[in-house]
Amino acid sequence: MNFSSPFALTIYALTALALLGMPIGLSMIIASIGYLWMTGMDMGTAAEQFLNGMYSNYIILAVPLFIFAAEIMNSGSMTERLLRFCNVIVGHLRGGLAQVNVLQSLIFAGMSGSAIADAAGSGRMMQAMMTRENRYTPSYAAALTAVTAVIGPILPPSIPMVVYALVSDASIGYLFLAGVVPGLIMTAMQMAQVAWDARRHNFPVEERVPMREIPRVTWGAFPTLLMPVILLGCIYSGVTTPTEAAALAAAYAVLVSTVIYRSLSWREGYNAVLISARTSASIGMMIGGALVFNYVVTVENIPETLRAVMQGWELTPLQFLLLVNVILLILGCVLEGTAVLLIIVPVFIPTAQALGIDLVHFGVVVVVNIMLGLVTPPYGILLFIMTNIAGTPMKYIIRDCLPFLGWMVLCLALITYFPDLVLWLPRLAGYGS
Template sequence: MDDTGLVLILGLFGLLIIGTPIAIALGLLTLVGIWMADLNLLIAAQRFIAGSSSTTLLAIPGFILAGELMGAGGLSRRLVRLASTFIGHLPGGLSMSTVGAGTFFGAISGSAPATTAAIGSIMINELETRGYQRGYAAALSTAVGPLGQMIPPSIPMVIWGVLAEESISKLFLAGVIPGLLAAAGFCVVSVIYAKRQGVVSESRASGTDIIAALREGLWALLAPVVILGGIYGGIFTPTEAAMVGAFYSALIGLFVYRDLHWRQLPGILINAMRTTAVIMFIIVTASGFAWVIASEQLPTKITELILGVTTNPLLLLLFINLLLLVLGAVMDNISAMVIMSGVLIGIGAQIGLDPIQLGAMVVINFAVGMVTPPLGYSIFVASSISGMSIERIAKHLLPFLGVLLLVVGLIAYVPAITLWLPGMLG
């Protein structure tokens, strides 16, 4: 590896250690790499612009806005009530209701932190009132966050589809079964916890209560049907689906549920723009950095180095998953995806890994990173909402992390889990 490569790698770790924001670190190293290669620094601006010029990336602000509108418009609250009506009387029923609501919300927001924020703001206090420890309630709200990245639509799946030039619709489908398996595992944890802690179940809902919850929750349930049905029915693209989701959430919140008011829209738009700006800032700087390391042939050199150690596909899959889990725990997911895409695609091609399976594996590993200290965004969100320390939340997170790691293992070694549904698409 030449001097430029060493400077880029060591510089990245050094800047992160001293607390430099990831986007700033990547932007600075892009400039350093271009300067060391004796190229015109205007290339940096060109690469930054190129990193944001894909029309597919327009799906990101759409899904972010849809998530904001869904939370403010009362859709998430009604999903919680609907789930609680059907399973609240079971052992761990309220906890499982939280999982169910997080699964449905994830089918609209496409974001782990957004799912944690929407569900946690409703359920943490409610769970504590019903006998659950507050740390457990915060951990559960954190754990359901990754469902927003597994269950389609998913913002990271959109980004990986752009990077790897793969079908976003197929990538969406690849996350369905892993997401449902994770949700089922969380429900098992909920039952075990409730029985061990002696949490008293709610009374069984009456027929009247069920009808009322269905009547109120119907429009919220239809949101993922509209979005995903439109994509797979060929009515609109994933990018257009994001805008349809935002429009649908606004329409229902303003005119059906009427929990959303016109005066709230400017604040919601500002929040969505702020989140979008942060994500896009990371994407453009990471894109520039990825171009520099590609021009230095670092992905090829790293791939050859790894393949020089072993060519056993099973061991390489284990190594890739461990690498992704570590990167997800210490680095921003989007940056890591952009930077590592060349290496991961190269290794995947060498061992005959299906590109859709690889994409699902990458995104879901990084989804686990969203709930893993020290940089798990969902933990920060849950900590802010609950007032609990990250250490207290992390203690209760362990069984949920165990479920997620089991799902990661299944994705790696049972290809049908991610490829069966995309195969049905053709």
């Protein structure tokens, strides 16, 4: 490799700008424009790639819509009612509040598709509930909220899967279905770890909700519980596309919060719009930057070069997947997940196709890797969120996360080695036929 070539200088510039604190999307755009200038190409190509990519991919619209739906749920009382319902189901078990934390993340996953929205939304309520009267340590409550929030983007709908579909042309509908079994496996593993911790540390048993209260709590949560049913039902019945379903989810969240629950004020609605716009703009800039940078990568023929190198190594599909897992797990410790999806993953896709690896299976493996990165130091963004919420040192949160991380790595190993765990449900729906 020529370490003074235009591409190498582009990588140096991108790294330097990112380390200086510039947003990664802008860093990619500036570094890519520098590459076009050094190679004598038309620098207007950067704008062309940005605009063509952003305006020709209808699926990108799903990202801000899912973010807005999650913000409305957290601003209104939908999340609070969901927690009450989960408490009815598992709150009476030993370590019941911890089990409620896992269960609410499972249900919330069917509504927002965002791990950050889950942790930031229900995280404050769960932290307050679990640490009241010293039931649980602040670090354990924070660690549990962080690791359970990871479930959200694995189950449908999923914002990372939308982004993966953008770079791979895989079916977003089948990707959503493929995440169901891995998400349920991870949920079961987390609940098993909580049950073990509850016995080992003698976690408290919460007072059972009286039978006469169960119908009222269930009825109060019913509109919220109906949201994933409507959302996924519309997608898989063919009534809507995933993007249209995202718009439906946002509209339904507004309807329930304002008309049925009457819990969303104008100020809260306005703040939800602002937060959604800022988050969407940040993700959109990163997607746009990646589209420009990926053009540079394509011009340099990096994917084909990597595929030739991999073929020279004569890797089997399983060996390739294991190598990808190791690379993504390492990168997840230091890079933001969306950046990994947009910059690194497209380089692996041609090799995966050449080895006969199903792109839907590959997508789920990639997304699980990315989710693990959200709770691995030093860059795990969920760790930063929960450190801020809990007000406890991150080292204690990381310590309490470790057993759950072990289970999550085991889940990753299972879906890597057994593709049928991922592809079983999509095949039932007609995938590959």
